[in-house]
Structure formats: C-alpha cells, structure tokens
Amino acid sequence: MTPSSQTLLMQLRGGLSLQVQAMSGKMITVEDIDPQSTVMQLKERLQQREGLSPDQQRLIVNGRHMKDTDTLASYNISDKTVVHLVLRLRGGLGRLHREADPSVAENQMFSNAASFAAVSKGHL
Structure with missing residues (x-):
C-alpha cells in the first residue's frame, strides 16, 4: 500500500490512533488524529490530556526528532507506530x-x- 493510499484509508475510517510512550513507560493513546495534522497539533492534544506544555514536549519516532511544523504523514506514522515523548528540562x-x-x-x-x-x- 502506498503512503497516499494509507493516508486516504485512515481519513476514511476517522484518523489515526497513536500510542505515545512517556519516559516513565506510561502509554498515552491519542485517538482520531488526522495524518495531515502537524506535530504541534499532536503536542496540543497531549497538553489537553496530560497538562504538558507543548514547549516542554519533545517527540521522537523511529529515532528521529519530530519538528513542530511537519505533518504526521511525513513521518510515515500508522496506527501501530509508537511515538516517544521526552520532556525538555528547564534550567539556568x-x-x-x-x-x-x-x-x-x-x-x-x-x-x-x-x-x-x-x-x-x-x-x-
């Protein structure tokens, strides 16, 4: 299945269901998110669920840091993909x-x- 047909299939069935794993091991499920959503939009959804400010979140998929302006589809994310959440430490x-x-x-x-x-x- 090509990436564009995967995206179409996910849009028809209502979007992705992502698993986000925090450093503590906690799994956070984000339901019904459009593959064309930006990484920042995913961070905003995580803020609604977990209360973590988007500027404190760092998301990693397949060893790659996810940029706020990129779409989820640009990382070939599917329902089975695990996104890792790392919190940025504040200091100084x-x-x-x-x-x-x-x-x-x-x-x-x-x-x-x-x-x-x-x-x-x-x-x-």
Whole structure:
C-alpha cells in the first residue's frame, strides 16, 4: 500500500490512533488524529490530556526528532507506530539570578569554601 493510499484509508475510517510512550513507560493513546495534522497539533492534544506544555514536549519516532511544523504523514506514522515523548528540562534560572546579584554568588562560594576547609583539616 502506498503512503497516499494509507493516508486516504485512515481519513476514511476517522484518523489515526497513536500510542505515545512517556519516559516513565506510561502509554498515552491519542485517538482520531488526522495524518495531515502537524506535530504541534499532536503536542496540543497531549497538553489537553496530560497538562504538558507543548514547549516542554519533545517527540521522537523511529529515532528521529519530530519538528513542530511537519505533518504526521511525513513521518510515515500508522496506527501501530509508537511515538516517544521526552520532556525538555528547564534550567539556568539560578545562574541568571546569581549574575543579577554577584554578592549572592560570592557569599555562596565563600560558605562552600569554609565547609570544604573544615572537612579538609579534619582529614589531614
């Protein structure tokens, strides 16, 4: 069956039923999604179901990172395809805070150094 005939068949029967596997192993079923939907539209459906912001979601299929603007059909996704969900980690806020107030970083550095010095003297 050619990719275009697969797409037509799926549209006639009401769309795809995708399995999305989270890193925890949890399987999330997304029912009746059009193969011509974008990856961003899939992420929005996952947000409705799981409360995860689309900008925190990274979707991977067959080892390939899925781009938000691509369609599901462009990845040859079928009903049996498993899409993997990886959450993006947020970070760096602490560094920005320290740069905004250098005295905080200096105080933290000196308190860590004092603790290290106390432990080091005990072991000599």
